[in-house]
Amino acid sequence: DAGVIQSPRHEVTEMGQEVTLRCKPISGHDYLFWYRQTMMRGLELLIYFNNNVPIDDSGMPEDRFSAKMPNASFSTLKIQPSEPRDSAVYFCASSGLAGADNEQFFGPGTRLTVL
Amino acid sequence: KQEVTQIPAALSVPEGENLVLNCSFTDSAIYNLQWFRQDPGKGLTSLLLIQSSQREQTSGRLNASLDKSSGRSTLYIAASQPGDSATYLCALPSNSGYALNFGKGTSLLVTP
Secondary structure, X not given: OOOOEEEOOEEEEOXXXXXXXXXXXXXXXXXXXXXXXXXXXXXXEEEEEEOOEEEEOOOOOOOOEEEEEEEOOEEEEEEOXXXXXXXXXXXXXXXXXXXXXXXXXXXXXXXXXXX | OOOEEEEOOEXXXXXXXXXXXXXXXXXXXXXXXXXXXXXXOOOEEEEEEEEOXXXXXXXXXXXXXXXXOOOEEEEEEXXXXXXXXXXXXXXXXXXXXXXXXXXXXXXXXXXX
């Protein structure tokens, strides 16, 4: 298996522009997570899905952020409009089992820079 | 919310030493605990997952222990090598779901 795939790997954009990050989870995994990593706050959950349904979006910073999972093999995280404080590394992770076996596997991340 | 603390924040050791990284957490009602490795500019690699019913897990030179009652986990690295240099992160889901709460990590440098 190729693991969790994220694109793009790097994104540089200007303030006010729309940014779309993409994720393909490991085939067969029912859970998909979006995390954000910054120097100040470390790794934080943004949102996670189970069977394509959003379960917990309490970490989504504000209405500028939205996430979708139209099918089991694809998810997007969109920021519109983007701001410099959104600059961070965004990780997607997936897992295939519930309960104590819920081991999460991470993608390589998307490094976002908003100028 | 589950609070996760890792001590020390940074550690430098000579090659060959055995070392211990510490992780503490506030809510003992957990499904499991996961240790990750992160190389600079890279993603997270899962090292070990300990289920809540287990006391330890081993993988090669790595051994992770879990003591739920005291809210602690340790990652033991035997015979450290320069290739072990990375940031090690401890993470646990909260009781309300599977999303992970991460510690800030321990940055390890193993010098030749």
